[in-house]
Amino acid sequence: MDLSEKMVSSETIFEGKIIKVTLDQARLPNGTLAAREVVYHPGGVAVLALDKDNTVYLVKQYRYPIQQLLLELPAGKLDHGAEEDRLLGAQRELSEETGLEAAEWTYLGYSLASPGFCDEALHMYLARGLTRKRQHLDEDEFLDVVTMPFDELVRQVMDGTITDGKTVSTTLKVKVLLGL
Incomplete structure (x- = not known):
């Protein structure tokens, strides 16, 4: 079974000195959409x-x-x-x-x-x-x-x-x- 989620859309809701936060819509394995809040960090x-x-x-x-x-x-x-x-x-x-x-x-x-x-x-x-x-x-x-x-x-x-x-x-x- 393919468990991956595919991004449908992404909106940046915050961008600071260290992190960026997006609110994404992702298509789930069963075809429905779900909201995903993602924090991006430089590592x-x-x-x-x-x-x-x-x-x-x-x-x-x-x-x-x-x-x-x-x-x-x-x-x-x-x-x-x-x-x-x-x-x-x-x-x-x-x-x-x-x-x-x-x-x-x-x-x-x-x-x-x-x-x-x-x-x-x-x-x-x-x-x-x-x-x-x-x-x-x-x-x-x-x-x-x-x-x-x-x-x-x-x-x-x-x-x-x-x-x-x-x-x-x-x-x-x-x-x-x-x-x-």
Whole structure:
């Protein structure tokens, strides 16, 4: 059975600095029409920076949509959407947020945060061979760099202390990949 839905019409209802929202009419597999609200996002990157002592570098920042401080991996949107090289985006975000640079980069794949309404793909990286440079945050970015042993990060992911999706996904991929 063909389960695909075909766009019949699309209307942009919002276009901001980061996202675009459309209201689409889609033809369903049974031939009827349904409204689909779609959020288009340029995509992003997340970096698990792991030093030789298995210490991980995280950022603590306030997340306005949920009105909470979160502990997360360094991450950010791709500034030029799909046209931006994902690795360059990951290197930029790690440097900006933590002041770290890495000699070794491993691509871990990507995850889709909420494909029921949003097309955002989040590309995950493991960064090793770290050297400290200078942190250079965006003008509207306020965060603290936090370090912890990788095992503690895994514990906090598993007990629900850390709930950020990109941090959970990337941490568990690294745990399986490295067998730590």
